[in-house]
Amino acid sequence: MGGAGKTTLAKKVYNHAHVRERFNCCAWVCVSSSYDHKKTLRAIIKQLNEMRFEQLEKMEKEDLEGRLHQDLQDKCYLVVLDDVWKQEAWDCLARAFPDVGTSSRLLLTSRDRDVAQHADAYSHPYELKTLGVEDSWQLFLRKALGHGDNAGCPPDLEEVGREITRRCDGLPLAITVIGGLLLAKKKLKSEWEKILNNFSTYLSRSQSGVSAILELSYADLPANLKFCFLYLGLFPEDSVISVRKLIHMWVAEGIMQKRDTENLEETAAYDNVEELSSRNMVQVAEMTVDERIKSCRVHDLLRQVAIRKAKDENFFQIHNTRDDEISAKSRYLAVHSLPWDKKYVGSSTPPLRSLLFFNVHDYRKNICLNFKSFKKLRILDLENVKMSYNLPEGIGEVRLLRYLGLRRTSIGRLPHSFCYLRNLQTLDIRSS
Known part of the structure; x- marks a missing residue:
């Protein structure tokens, strides 16, 4: 399950000195549920070489696979594929890794046992168990009191502390988050009992104790x-x-x-x-x-808690499918997926404060932005967005703009109207 410590354990292995010295080269990449094959290949190649992002961006999938295969051909390598959700993700990546008897290793983490067995039917996946009572207690003390191992707990806090720990069901993520919450509180029994009582309230609304703890931790934030x-x-x-x-x-x-x-x-x-x-x-x-x-x-x-709370409060919207509709109430919009049609950001756009683009560098068509509709926009981040034209004069209409990100865009010059952006604090033009 999520939060059991799979990535944490993989990092300890990956960063261990005795492990690192056995390999010529190492790379770590997060695959995630919405995996992007080319993005994953680029990330691995970039860790193995000093290639510029722009060079990799021009390469097609087959070229990237060939390049990675070539780079690893004669090397003893260690590559970690973290958070692999689907068998297809493994199938797409597997052919890029040569097996030439160099004692190389691939390390996968996944929530799905079938993914692990599909990747290697002859080995037994190491399944992380939840922590036992005493290990849970020691982790809780480190996080809640900020002490080292075996530091002990004030006697008046132990009973309530152990009950809070028990509610975490041995899940490291739950223990560390609730411990972080308590670290910011006074070390008083009444404070810890208040957290325990609040936990019971959130538990009645949630499907699991983990969800209740994460919800409680969010609610406690200023x-x-x-x-x-x-x-x-x-x-x-x-x-x-x-x-x-x-x-x-x-x-x-x-x-x-x-x-x-x-x-x-x-x-x-x-x-x-x-x-x-x-x-x-x-x-x-x-x-x-x-x-x-x-x-x-x-x-x-x-992150799921953040998305859920943002939806409840109409705080932001994530556009990751072609059919997503823009809420008239959302003030923060993140675009994770293209293509989109030209009407997407037009006169009907809500009064956005932030418009951010992610992972859209493979989109080849022009993106049409109606700057006149961005009267309240503070942040516009176009990183990796490829425009076949320079920044339009219309950018001068966005008078409240404070942050403009043009990193790794094909924009070559700024228009004269740029001088009207009197509130601009940050202009990011790295790699442009």
Whole structure:
């Protein structure tokens, strides 16, 4: 099941020094439920080579498979395919990996035992069990008290703490999230009992204890953190999200308050990332050399909570099929799938505040945007969107625009009307 620790265990294996020294090269890629064959191949090749994204983008599926096969032909390699949902996803990828007796290894994680057995009928998948009582308790103490192993629990908190742990049913994700919630609370029995009582309330509304814990953890977030957490739901499943980009977006939304003259909005936004991380609502994907969070990701189950809450509150909409209709109430729109027709973003568009595009770099037709309908737009992210024309003069109509992402687009110049964007804070033109 989700949250059992499959990816965590795979990472420990992948990053173990004795494992790494046995292989010439290593790569890790998330496949996810809505897998993109070419995107997965590109991600693996890019980790093995110094090829530019633009070079890989021009290659067709067969060329990418051939390139990867060639790169690995004489090497002893370790490749992790994380979160494989479908047998077809494995079938598409398998032929790109040569088997030439070099002691290479492929490591798969999946929630579906049939996927594992389909990939290799002769080996027995390692099935992660839920944690036992004592392991659950030790993990809970580490997360809820912030202490090391075997640090112990204050006597007055132990009984209620063990009851909270029991409700997590041995699932590591549930334990870490509820522990992150308690870490932010005072170490008082009354505080922990309040969480336990609230848990019982949410349990009556949810299908499982895990769902109740995740719902409770969301409900406990302050208003500004709720916004930040919901915003993360706009990003595709298993995305590695740049914290720097995220901070610029949150600041553009205008939700960050300056705390004093020296503590700017960007600092407040980064503090929110750290707070969500300490609550285990987001996972750290990469750190900088000075121990700051460089990128993060959201666990599938927590992303589902964000999407569910966003739907309840008409917060945002994700467009991932041709037939999706745009809600007149949604203010944040993420486009995960094309093609679309030219009427998609036109005069009938709701007064959007954010319009984000993801994974649409293979779409070859022109995307028509009616900028006159974007009177309230703060954020427009066109990363990887291929336009056969330069940015239209109409961009000057979007007077409230604060963030414009043109990374890896084919746009070569900015129009004269660009000077009307007096509120613009961030212009991202990397790789353009």
